[in-house]
Amino acid sequence: MNIRNQKDFGAGIMYMVIGLFFTFVALQYQMGTPAKMGPGYFPFWLGLLMTALGLLILVKSLSAKAAIEKIPKFDWKIIGMITGSVVLYGILLPTMGFIIAIAVLVFMSASASHEFHWKGTLVNAIVLIVFTYSVFVLGLKLQFPLLPFFLQQ
Amino acid sequence: MDLFANLALGFDTAFTLQNLLYCLIGCVLGTLIGVLPGLGPIATIAMLLPATYALPPIAALIMLAGIYYGSQYGGSTTAILLNIPGETSSVVTAIDGYQMARNGRAGVALFTAGMGSFFAGCVATLVLAAFAAPLSQLAFKFGPAEYFSLMVLGLIGAVVLASGSLVKAIGMIVLGLLMGLIGTDVNSGVSRYAFDIPELSDGIGFVAVAMGVFGFAEIMTNLEKKGEDEGFLNKMTTMIPTKQDVKRMIPSILRGTAIGSILGILPGGGAALAAFGAYSVEKKSSKYSHEFGKGAIEGVAGPESANNAAAQTSFIPLLTLGIPPNAVMALMVGAMTIHNIQPGPQVMTSNPALFWGLIASMWIGNMMLIILNLPLIGMWVQLLKIPYRFMYPAILVFCCIGVYTVNNTVFDVYVTAAFGLIGYLFYKLGCEPPPLLLGFILGPMMEENFRRALLLSRGDFTTFLTRPLSLGLLIAAALLVVIVALPAVKATREAAFVEE
Numbered sequence: 001m002n003i004r005n006q007k008d009f010g011a012g013i014m015y016m017v018i019g020l021f022f023t024f025v026a027l028q029y030q031m032g033t034p035a036k037m038g039p040g041y042f043p044f045w046l047g048l049l050m051t052a053l054g055l056l057i058l059v060k061s062l063s064a065k066a067a068i069e070k071i072p073k074f075d076w077k078i079i080g081m082i083t084g085s086v087v088l089y090g091i092l093l094p095t096m097g098f099i100i101a102i103a104v105l106v107f108m109s110a111s112a113s114h115e116f117h118w119k120g121t122l123v124n125a126i127v128l129i130v131f132t133y134s135v136f137v138l139g140l141k142l143q144f145p146l147l148p149f150f151l152q153q
Numbered sequence: 154m155d156l157f158a159n160l161a162l163g164f165d166t167a168f169t170l171q172n173l174l175y176c177l178i179g180c181v182l183g184t185l186i187g188v189l190p191g192l193g194p195i196a197t198i199a200m201l202l203p204a205t206y207a208l209p210p211i212a213a214l215i216m217l218a219g220i221y222y223g224s225q226y227g228g229s230t231t232a233i234l235l236n237i238p239g240e241t242s243s244v245v246t247a248i249d250g251y252q253m254a255r256n257g258r259a260g261v262a263l264f265t266a267g268m269g270s271f272f273a274g275c276v277a278t279l280v281l282a283a284f285a286a287p288l289s290q291l292a293f294k295f296g297p298a299e300y301f302s303l304m305v306l307g308l309i310g311a312v313v314l315a316s317g318s319l320v321k322a323i324g325m326i327v328l329g330l331l332m333g334l335i336g337t338d339v340n341s342g343v344s345r346y347a348f349d350i351p352e353l354s355d356g357i358g359f360v361a362v363a364m365g366v367f368g369f370a371e372i373m374t375n376l377e378k379k380g381e382d383e384g385f386l387n388k389m390t391t392m393i394p395t396k397q398d399v400k401r402m403i404p405s406i407l408r409g410t411a412i413g414s415i416l417g418i419l420p421g422g423g424a425a426l427a428a429f430g431a432y433s434v435e436k437k438s439s440k441y442s443h444e445f446g447k448g449a450i451e452g453v454a455g456p457e458s459a460n461n462a463a464a465q466t467s468f469i470p471l472l473t474l475g476i477p478p479n480a481v482m483a484l485m486v487g488a489m490t491i492h493n494i495q496p497g498p499q500v501m502t503s504n505p506a507l508f509w510g511l512i513a514s515m516w517i518g519n520m521m522l523i524i525l526n527l528p529l530i531g532m533w534v535q536l537l538k539i540p541y542r543f544m545y546p547a548i549l550v551f552c553c554i555g556v557y558t559v560n561n562t563v564f565d566v567y568v569t570a571a572f573g574l575i576g577y578l579f580y581k582l583g584c585e586p587p588p589l590l591l592g593f594i595l596g597p598m599m600e601e602n603f604r605r606a607l608l609l610s611r612g613d614f615t616t617f618l619t620r621p622l623s624l625g626l627l628i629a630a631a632l633l634v635v636i637v638a639l640p641a642v643k644a645t646r647e648a649a650f651v652e653e
Binding site: 029086093106113132136 | 582
């Protein structure tokens, strides 16, 4: 079997997996009747619709007339650095506080760029911390854990 | 005349110092993100939503609206000077605008874009004011069946905006609808798809979805395109158009305004669609069609007027029917619900100062934008020199702070990170995310109206077809699918989106 349109093939699989997931989970909820629908009714049929759409895309991607399209390569370093820096921010914010969490976020995410410089990033981090601190904490008075846990009272 | 009394109330509201200030902030921010490529109005509005908690509702909405139509002004600057459209709606402006700039007429192109946007903005504000009242009267006649059919029409309309395959885009809508169902079912109190995670019982935060799919995923894909040249920055030249220029631009501006106003009202319409529509009309109708692609002034005047008119008239379905016609308006629904305003026909009667104040502020905002954009253009051009490696960590910081403050919980930060990954996967598979966001907002509303309609008809599905208004809306939706699937339309649609 020759997959001509890899992008559509992938999208079709993704739609079918998601659609079937929603449909199967919906079976646990009460279906009800059309006149008195239970919580499972709408998601069950919507999930089936999604599965059908996925199947349609999948079949079309295999047809002899489908445009040849490859799925572009994933850049795992960029994915890891950007997503990782955000997750790390989530972990650090409650424990180490606002300033440290943002500094780590800026440094880790900036290192994903092929143009990364220490000095430039340091300046960027300082500017961003001063700016966000004055706007969000002093200006808008939003609540954040500011200091690391060992300095908190 | 009621209209004038209403507008007077609106100007009264909009002309307070506070509201003028937030209007200005919105316009400046809008221009800023319009100029900067790689940061659009969806991500920006999502980022700023939490910051509007502290504001009064009217100030918040004025500011967020300013960001949207302001970005239409700013987007043309980069398109003309750099050949990089700052927004999708300025993709077509880049075609002729950049060529005009290459011919040493950058100033005239910017002037045309600015004046066209301004004129269109003023007219669209009037259209909005005039159409709002009769349309919300119509909305009171709507039952659940009509609302359901209207949402079907709106979602199908949104598909026209997606560039890729029609089926894939419909799939994204359905995925959005399904995601919108996560959380507690309002009718039965059953927690659906939450899997005993307490944070999910209220559903997924739409700020997290929007920021993840639009903000984070865009950063990751932009970073991959390393080493692409910055483009050639054209020099500014005189802004004063010749007599011949004025003669040629006026009819185009008028046509663009009309097309934009109409396409903005249509469900699924919006700035980008209007700009594409206006460009093809100009190209077909112009005496100078041989000049198109080589710097025809009509190719700047038409689309620029159209995208700004549409940006404003797309508020009509939101404010009168409570149905967002595009992803940006879906975010505005979120902004209104944050402030406990249920968007829909009742806003005009229960909260007239807010309704008319918002409309009046758009006119004021257009005045501000023309000043911000024409004399101060040099300042915005300087901004283009900020390298992306400084910009994207800043975007991440604002997103992370913003998403945390929605519920003061880091759970939302993790959800955003997850949606960043999902958005990246969508990009790689060629699935367009805007329909997903629209479906996500409409999901619960759609289920609610579907259930109520069938409850009223005692389970009879033909209720959607026997009620004339509902039938009309469904026929319109079916027609849209047929039109888009027609081979001739399909070809132009693909050609129009090829530059994105």
